[in-house]
Amino acid sequence: MSIEINGLTKHYGATRAVDGISLVLPDEVRVLVLIGPSGGGKSTLLRLLGGLEIPTAGRIRMNGTDLPVTEEDLREFRRRNGFLFQSFNLFPHLSALENIVLPLVKVHGWTRDEAIARAGEVVARFGMADHVKKMPSELSGGQQQRIALARAMAHGPDLLLLDEPTSALDPEMKAEVLDIVAELCEAGQRIILSTHEMGFARGCADEVIFLANGQLVESGRGAALFDSPQTEVVRTFLGRVMKW
Ligand SMILES: Nc1ncnc2c1ncn2[C@@H]1O[C@H](COP(=O)(O)OP(=O)(O)O)[C@@H](O)[C@H]1O
């Protein structure tokens, strides 16, 4: 995806969540990873890029087109994307299958038969075919996140936005979700991901950007940012989080 961000800013009252970010990424960058300390602006930037928030100032161009700035046009843009957040946000009163089927029907206008067929494909791909009749409360955290990922992917999104998809999971469950994300990366899915999993970021990213205090401190192609960080801030952060 080619992305051009210019002076992008999002303020919440006095908080400068995103504070004047500019960045140009060529089309070859399929997997963009956001890293940095908590509160640095990763989620806000991800939400701006996915059309979930309207910037306070600045603009985003994606694949040559400006992102819309009205709520109505943004809704249309948002529908083309898929989202997955840190905590499991499945509908608790719907089965795993229905969690995938319902948005396909209600948001994307598919027939119920089409939606059920498609849901069957994605759950099989994500190793969840045996669990589709269960309610979210009957699934482990890793299984819930796999269903949430299946839901985010089911309509064939142009862009998949993942906000710390594994940070609420135990190590083993982390791995089972990251395996699927890695497979999607391999398959060429366009992904923007925020994560604290540095090994995963290093292995999967085409481009990594480091955010702190709402600003882009450093960016690097592939593993470059990990292998030779240019700033003291990034060196210190990586030294700390990759120590153990
Ligand atoms: N909806 C919001 N209302 C008020 N402040 C917010 C909101 N979202 C984020 N913030 C603030 O913006 C800053 C950046 O947050 P966030 O984008 O969530 O960072 P990160 O994802 O890197 O932890 C933080 O200070 C956070 O408290």
Ligand SMILES: [Mg+2]
């Ligand atoms: Mg966040």
